Amino acid sequence: GAVVSQHPSWVICKSGTSVKIECRSLDFQATTMFWYRQFPKQSLMLMATSNEGSKATYEQGVEKDKFLINHASLTLSTLTVTSAHPEDSSFYICSASPQGSGNTIYFGEGSWLTVV
Amino acid sequence: EDQVTQSPEALRLQEGESSSLNCSYTVSGLRGLFWYRQDPGKGPEFLFTLYSAGEEKEKERLKATLTKKESFLHITAPKPEDSATYLCAVRLGPPSNDYKLSFGAGTTVTVRA
Numbered sequence: 001g002a003v004v005s006q007h008p009s010w011v012i013c014k015s016g017t018s019v020k021i022e023c024r025s026l027d028f029q030a031t032t033m034f035w036y037r038q039f040p041k042q043s044l045m046l047m048a049t050s051n052e053g054s055k056a057t058y059e060q061g062v063e064k065d066k067f068l069i070n071h072a073s074l075t076l077s078t079l080t081v082t083s084a085h086p087e088d089s090s091f092y093i094c095s096a097s098p099q100g101s102g103n104t105i106y107f108g109e110g111s112w113l114t115v116v
Numbered sequence: 117e118d119q120v121t122q123s124p125e126a127l128r129l130q131e132g133e134s135s136s137l138n139c140s141y142t143v144s145g146l147r148g149l150f151w152y153r154q155d156p157g158k159g160p161e162f163l164f165t166l167y168s169a170g171e172e173k174e175k176e177r178l179k180a181t182l183t184k185k186e187s188f189l190h191i192t193a194p195k196p197e198d199s200a201t202y203l204c205a206v207r208l209g210p211p212s213n214d215y216k217l218s219f220g221a222g223t224t225v226t227v228r229a
Contacts, residue, residue, distance in 0.1 A: 004159075006159070034216060034217070042221065043203060043219045043220060043221045043222050044160070044203070044205075044217075044219045045219075046216065046217070046218070049216060091157075093159050093160070095217070104162055104165065105150065105162065105217060106162060107152070107159040107160045107161075107162070108159050109158055109159045110157070110158060110159040112157070
């Protein structure tokens with residue numbers, strides 16, 4: 001079945017550095033992918049919509065210069081956390097749905113980011 | 117404002133003790149209500165999508181139902197492996213942005229053997 005994969009599963013970085021998280025749809029194409037973040041024991045909060053071939057759309061309160069999103073192809077979206085700070089530590093999850101099939105929305109396994 | 121509210125926040129069950137989780141929503145023009153299961157430290161796993169009042173879907177010990185204002189996830193004779201957080205989400209946005217979801221806070225289910 002359809003699978004969405006994220007890499008890395010977990011990453012530790014130093015404050016002030018940048019880290020990139022990849023989201024891939026493994027056996028289908030997705031013109032749109034979504035990025036969420038989740039704090040411990042809280043639900044998923046939508047950060048932004050990643051659009052293939054155009055700029056990402058950010059939710060209110062999400063800094064677009066801090067969370068850079070690039071949708072390089074129909075199977076890959078990347079989230080780069082720039083100048084990371086400890087408060088950026090969180091669980092980041094992406095989602096995608098096969099084109100023309102909005103009935104099932106698949107999520108990646110998530111990526112744990114710890115900023116020290 | 118569109119809202120999704122889940123209750124209870126946590127549910128502790130004995131193995132075999134059936135129960136139900138609630139998801140109430142206030143969205144104009146529902147275009148899909150989704151149920152997911154999430155294990156600790158992992159991404160959500162898709163369970164069901166419901167579209168119209170009266171619709172029901174089943175998968176093993178889980179059954180999801182939908183009314184005009186809420187959805188229920190019934191767990192029949194649960195087993196310890198059903199322990200997880202169950203998330204409810206509604207689809208938002210115009211048809212061109214068909215996959216954007218708004219999530220409830222989740223219900224954490226613990227099933228004791």
